[in-house]
Amino acid sequence: DADVTQTPRNRITKTGKRIMLECSQTKGHDRMYWYRQDPGLGLRLIYYSFDVKDINKGEISDGYSVSRQAQAKFSLSLESAIPNQTALYFCATSDTRTPNQPQHFGDGTRLSIL
Amino acid sequence: SQQGEEDPQALSIQEGENATMNCSYKTSINNLQWYRQNSGRGLVHLILIRSNEREKHSGRLRVTLDTSKKSSSLLITASRAADTASYFCATELQGGSEKLVFGKGMKLTVNP
Numbered sequence: 001d002a003d004v005t006q007t008p009r010n011r012i013t014k015t016g017k018r019i020m021l022e023c024s025q026t027k028g029h030d031r032m033y034w035y036r037q038d039p040g041l042g043l044r045l046i047y048y049s050f051d052v053k054d055i056n057k058g059e060i061s062d063g064y065s066v067s068r069q070a071q072a073k074f075s076l077s078l079e080s081a082i083p084n085q086t087a088l089y090f091c092a093t094s095d096t097r098t099p100n101q102p103q104h105f106g107d108g109t110r111l112s113i114l
Numbered sequence: 115s116q117q118g119e120e121d122p123q124a125l126s127i128q129e130g131e132n133a134t135m136n137c138s139y140k141t142s143i144n145n146l147q148w149y150r151q152n153s154g155r156g157l158v159h160l161i162l163i164r165s166n167e168r169e170k171h172s173g174r175l176r177v178t179l180d181t182s183k184k185s186s187s188l189l190i191t192a193s194r195a196a197d198t199a200s201y202f203c204a205t206e207l208q209g210g211s212e213k214l215v216f217g218k219g220m221k222l223t224v225n226p
Contacts, residue, residue, distance in 0.1 A: 004156075031212070033213075035216075040218060041218060042202060042216045042217055042218040042219050043157070043202070043216040044216075045213060045214075045215075048213060056211070058213070090156055090157070092157075094212070096212055099144070099212075100144065100145045100162060100164050100206075101162075102147055102159035102162055103147075103157075103159065103214060104159070105149075105156035105157045105158070106156050107154075107155055107156045108154075108155070108156050
């Protein structure tokens, strides 16, 4: 979905490095999410944000932090990367002004930690 | 624990055949959603069915929901090679702040 843009698309880095993944959206949605996808495990929620002043932990938040800089921007940080954080990371948005709405995903960031 | 589980985990069919995927879940939901993921890409929303709906159609897609059995099925009719992808069901839990819980996904291969 071109309306949800993730950068970078691919990143290789070393253990212990700080990494930031960025997500921006042009859909005007209020909610933004970060997921992690591992083979055979589906998507797991890391953090989500209802608006700029609201940040919530998801299922697997340990080792991650987020920042909602604006309604359109939501970044994910790995303060000190470790190899088991190697995964495909997705940002998603949704519009909760009306109920029963789907989420819209970016194309993901493939992160490899050596 | 996993809320949604797709079945089968993998399915290989010939072009023109129908493909049926099933999803089971554990707790009460507001809605159930199906997504498709092409290799290396993000998830694309296919169809959403609310808890008070039993069946929904969108083009070649037909989704059913049985809340008494806590299960859903996705039928793709007259499949095409372009339908080859991974498919995920996701449930929006009641009282769950409108978060989605995804299944592990299933791989559909449509052979030309």
